[in-house]
Amino acid sequence: MSRLNVATVWLAGCSGCHMSFLDLDEWLLEFAELANVVYSPVASDTKVYPEGVDIALVEGGVANRDNLELILKVRARTRILVSFGDCAITANIPGMRNMLGGSEPVLRRAYLELADGSGALPQAPGLVPELLEQVLPVHQVVPVDVYLPGCPPSADRIRACLEPLLHGEWPVMEGAELIRFG
Amino acid sequence: MTVITLTIDGRSVATASGATLLEAARAGGSAIPTLCHLEGLSPVAACRLCLVEIDGDSRLQPACVTAAAEGMVVRTTSPRLAELRRTVIELLFTEGNHVCAICVANGHCELQDLAVAVGMDHSRLPYRFPSRSVDLSHPLFGLDHNRCILCTRCVRVCAEVEGAHVWDVGWRGEHCRIISGLDQPWGAVDACTDCGKCVQVCPTGALFHKGDGTEEKEGHPEQLQVLVRARQQGGAP
Numbered sequence: 138m139s140r141l142n143v144a145t146v147w148l149a150g151c152s153g154c155h156m157s158f159l160d161l162d163e164w165l166l167e168f169a170e171l172a173n174v175v176y177s178p179v180a181s182d183t184k185v186y187p188e189g190v191d192i193a194l195v196e197g198g199v200a201n202r203d204n205l206e207l208i209l210k211v212r213a214r215t216r217i218l219v220s221f222g223d224c225a226i227t228a229n230i231p232g233m234r235n236m237l238g239g240s241e242p243v244l245r246r247a248y249l250e251l252a253d254g255s256g257a258l259p260q261a262p263g264l265v266p267e268l269l270e271q272v273l274p275v276h277q278v279v280p281v282d283v284y285l286p287g288c289p290p291s292a293d294r295i296r297a298c299l300e301p302l303l304h305g306e307w308p309v310m311e312g313a314e315l316i317r318f319g
Numbered sequence: 320m321t322v323i324t325l326t327i328d329g330r331s332v333a334t335a336s337g338a339t340l341l342e343a344a345r346a347g348g349s350a351i352p353t354l355c356h357l358e359g360l361s362p363v364a365a366c367r368l369c370l371v372e373i374d375g376d377s378r379l380q381p382a383c384v385t386a387a388a389e390g391m392v393v394r395t396t397s398p399r400l401a402e403l404r405r406t407v408i409e410l411l412f413t414e415g416n417h418v419c420a421i422c423v424a425n426g427h428c429e430l431q432d433l434a435v436a437v438g439m440d441h442s443r444l445p446y447r448f449p450s451r452s453v454d455l456s457h458p459l460f461g462l463d464h465n466r467c468i469l470c471t472r473c474v475r476v477c478a479e480v481e482g483a484h485v486w487d488v489g490w491r492g493e494h495c496r497i498i499s500g501l502d503q504p505w506g507a508v509d510a511c512t513d514c515g516k517c518v519q520v521c522p523t524g525a526l527f528h529k530g531d532g533t534e535e536k537e538g539h540p541e542q543l544q545v546l547v548r549a550r551q552q553g554g555a556p
Contacts, residue, residue, distance in 0.1 A: 220441065227412075227446065228446060229418060230418060238450065274442075286441070288420035310440050316434075316435055316439070316440045318434060
């Protein structure tokens with residue numbers, strides 16, 4: 138069987154899911170035999186999301202314009218999109234800003250109300266991506282094929298999801314070991 | 320004691336007349352999920368997780384408040400019930416703000432366990448992200464409305480077991496929430512005896528001890544059951 142093209146993507150999350158991925162330790166050597174890592178913040182220098190990706194692990198919610206552009210590109214260029222971790226699936230901690238109701242109160246709170254008197258709202262069009270009004274779970278923006286919950290999902294859980302996919306099978310995601318949130 | 324016989328999930332179950340379908344089903348080995356129900360408190364059928372199918376009745380009935388009857392034929396599992404129970408759990412998750420990763424009850428939460436039980440790996444409903452408050456006015460305990468699912472266990476344990484009736488349900492619809500006293504800060508309610516029974520029976524992290532950090536709150540509803548049984552028998556636990 139030919140090697141699959143695998144990508145990992147980091148949207149609005151803490152990178153903890155990626156750290157957990159690195160916790161796969163020696164299995165990463167087996168993984169490297171089965172897959173080409175074609176795009177990843179922890180395992181590739183490629184800056185542009187490529188065409189023809191077989192499996193993408195997407196960490197984080199969709200929080201700003203960069204996240205939105207990237208996830209649309211990921212969906213268009215990927216066969217199997219895995220929503221990777223609680224932030225991707227529920228918006229989780231980044232999503233707690235949604236309770237403030239929109240991006241403007243969030244920016245005001247962070248840059249003006251909590252500043253020591255010299256605060257200013259960030260304004261750098263084209264450089265600093267604008268916040269979306271709400272942080273959204275990935276599946277509210279694009280269709281998702283597999284859900285891999287956890288904050289972060291443990292290395293064992295990631296392997297239980299990824300290993301069948303690499304062998305052309307669908308993972309059975311059920312039970313506390315595999316789908317418990319948190 | 321009159322004994323009645325009914326069929327639950329294809330098995331013949333004998334139970335005392337006056338038993339609920341939930342009691343009969345559990346005695347007969349059928350596992351019906353529940354959330355608002357707690358042995359020792361009156362049933363209220365608020366959460367709708369225990370709905371079952373009864374032959375000859377087109378409507379689903381909550382097992383916790385439906386009396387078992389002679390000859391009844393009951394199903395506690397079916398594709399329809401499984402779909403309905405998952406939807407109930409998704410509604411509870413999306414209606415409030417349940418962020419498991421940073422919750423005091425993470426790992427010991429009945430809502431989190433039920434999400435696993437119903438196979439919820441994501442919510443098909445959009446999250447509402449409502450703006451809700453936290454009451455930290457009590458010296459020992461806190462109430463985080465973000466995590467409250469309005470099961471009313473706290474209301475019932477305080478009124479029925481402690482006899483203080485500190486808690487009630489205020490407002491309606493999306494504004495519905497648990498209130499203390501006459502919608503006063505919890506710490507300002509003289510009727511509260513500081514017993515902590517409400518915290519012990521809360522199925523989520525909504526009611527907690529102020530010292531609890533993430534993952535540190537474990538409810539102990541079984542302590543309530545020991546207390547209630549001891550009172551019924553008139554002796555010490």
